[in-house]
Amino acid sequence: MITRIDLRGRALDGSRSSTEQTDPRALVPRAELDVETALAVVRPIVEDVHHRGEAALIELAERFDGVRLTAVRVPEAALAEAAEALDPRVRAALEESIRRARKVHADQRRTDKTTQVVEGGTVTERWVPVDRVGLYVPGGRAVYPSSVVMNVVPAQEAGVGSLAVASPPQKEYGGLPHPTILAACALLGVNEVYAAGGAQAVAMFAYGYRDAAGTVVCRRADLVTGPGNIYVAAAKRLLKGVIGIDAEAGPTEIMVVADATADPGVVAADLISQAEHDPLAAAVLVTDSEELADAVVKELEVRVAATKHVERIREALGGRQSAVVLVDDIEAALVVANGYAAEHLEIQTRDAASDAAKVRNAGAVFVGSFAPVSLGDYLAGSNHVLPTGGCACHSSGLSVQSFLRGIHVVDYSRDALAEAAGLVVALADAEDLPAHGEAVTARFEDREG
Template sequence: MITRIDLRGRALDTSQADPRVLVPRAELDVEAALAVVRPIVEDVHHRGEAALIDYAAKFDGVELARVRVPSSALAEALERLDPQVRAALQESIRRARKVHRDQRREERTTQVVAGGTVTERWVPVDRVGLYVPGGRAVYPSSVVMNVVPAQEAGVGSLAVASPPQKEFGGLPHPTILAACALLGVDEVYAAGGAQAVAMFAYGYQGQDQDQDQDQDQDQGQAGETGCRRADLVTGPGNIYVAAAKRLLKGVIGIDAEAGPTEIMVVADATADPGLVAADLISQAEHDPLAAAVLVTDSEPLAEAVVPELETRVAATKHAERIRESLGGRQSAIVLVDDIAAALIVANGYAAEHLEIQTRDAAADAAKVRNAGAVFVGSFAPVSLGDYLAGSNHVLPTGGCACHSSGLSVQSFLRGVHVVDYTREALAEASDLVVALANAEDLPAHGEAVTARFEDRG
């Protein structure tokens, strides 16, 4: 069911060894997907809502009159939401707010010299488009994870897009709509895939608006039946969403190009093989390309996990999908000499989700540098983070955790430096500015300073 990789006896911490290539990942060709999404993006740019309606028919099998979801549908979805699911979402929101509120940054002023200060202000982006995927599963939790940090950052305008569902008359899944209503988000669009990202990048006017307002659309304006363009798009999606983000980066800000989900479990002989298997399966459930990797120094544990996987996969709902994931090149049981070697592999792999199930889990977790999120011990499974830990589950995939972070309040903030110098402070720096300007062969830079001290009589 799952490949075994034996790294015992190998020197993993030498300059000749590259831990990034020790464990393979699923093959995901975003560049190839660009050829598919490019005409879609251009079509939405030029035809707006008409293109979105056409793609809803083509890809989702639904006939839409309007892409924006009416407020009555949001209210109805919330009213019909299962009380237990509502309670769970409310608690998820409460915990996420508690964590993300503590991420807010404060304005700070530094006095560089007498009379010269630099203040760093943190300013939220004006408008964000939040993407919530559909397809194999329903993700109201992704609504929470996108909306809460944006709200806590102070973003003034939020819009959510999620694919239309034939089963629900062309609306996004009602649980997603209910989550939006719980969070006070009333601007929701039935749009999925690359076309949703293009919608947020360019905006569109409603079909009943005057054609002579084209210039307003280019400036990001739209009437009540249209969609204003956003400054930033966040949220996970399939390869076509990732390709559209890559294509439109620069036209719009993006959080990341999300790939298939992944879990790595670092475990020793003290770990429970049943729990390890359950956790690997929990992420394999997402997608046939999902990665589930166990790294251990215990061969008995590795042996014990395999029958646990067989038993648990056979008993769970999405067995076929899970088997495909666990049998893929991206999933493996990796044997190493000791936990120090396991952590070298973990830091090289830079997993989206990293569980540490070892005798000294907290101490071992403190040695992790590269991971989207770290889950410590036997009672912090990834699924807790997916829903109720308070942490964010929109995390970097594909090894990007070595340079990127998960979604947070900071994702929606921009640092703006405000420079304030007196005449005397500028005079003190004048000769040095001129020296550096001349060194770069940009004398006008220096002249912009010395001009302020010319006697113009």
């Protein structure tokens, strides 16, 4: 069911005695995701939305989602109705998810800071929220009200003044997005929601659109965030610059670093939980215990057969992107983990907290047996919109910071500028940009007469 990779005896970090050196970044294969090829598919879609607006969005919904819309924007009454009809247990869970997410994200707020560089000269860093954001919530194989929470809460806590949500129209719900998505929007106080999916939703946020009468319905956004399929990722790549983006999200990933103390049933359940998302989902176990590896494989056989999405999970676990990796010790396992830079990294070892502190590259780290990834998906308070495809070595997950811009405000007095003038001129001359220096010295020229 799942590939086994044996890295025992290899000099993973370049410091071991083995003559074979291994680049930790290339130890575990990833799913092939050809965004460049997808660009050819999404380019005409994006152009169509750009030039024809609502008419294009309606036609594309019929083509891709099998529904004929009369309007793309969801009526506010439909949001209220969805919230009212929401299962009480689901409502309670969503409200608690929102509460915990707000608690964590509120602590991420930035404060302005003024630094006195010299007497009479200050630089203030102001943190200013993006004016308007478009938040995308996928709606393919599963329903993701949790992604509404994870996108909306940090934007609201950052102070974004205008935000809109888009999610694909659903044929069984009369062309509206799934009612649980709508209910989550209502619980968060979001009243601007659009029935648009895929690349066309990203294009809608990038360019905005007018209705047939020429009235602006959706204003263009400055930033688009949220996960999606390969076509969403391709549209983000194509439109980057027209809009800001959070990331080009790829298939979900879980890596579990575990030793002989881990419960094989728990490890297997956690691997399956992410494989459930998508046939391209990655599920990787890294362990120094061959006995644990064998036990986890046996547990996978039993648990996969008993779960709902058997075919999808088997395909994900059997893909090149999933593996059981054997290493010499947990130190080597952490080298593999830091090289792989997983979206989700679980540490299930004897000294889990200590080992987790050694992790430098991961979207989110889950410490010990009682912090599964699925807790982070819904109720930990952390954000589940995280970097994939190894991007965790240079990028962060979605946070309040994603929706803020730092602006430096420079305030110098005449005397402070005069003190710096000669140094500015020296550097300007060194770069052969004399006008830069003259822009300073001109302020001290005697222009009388």
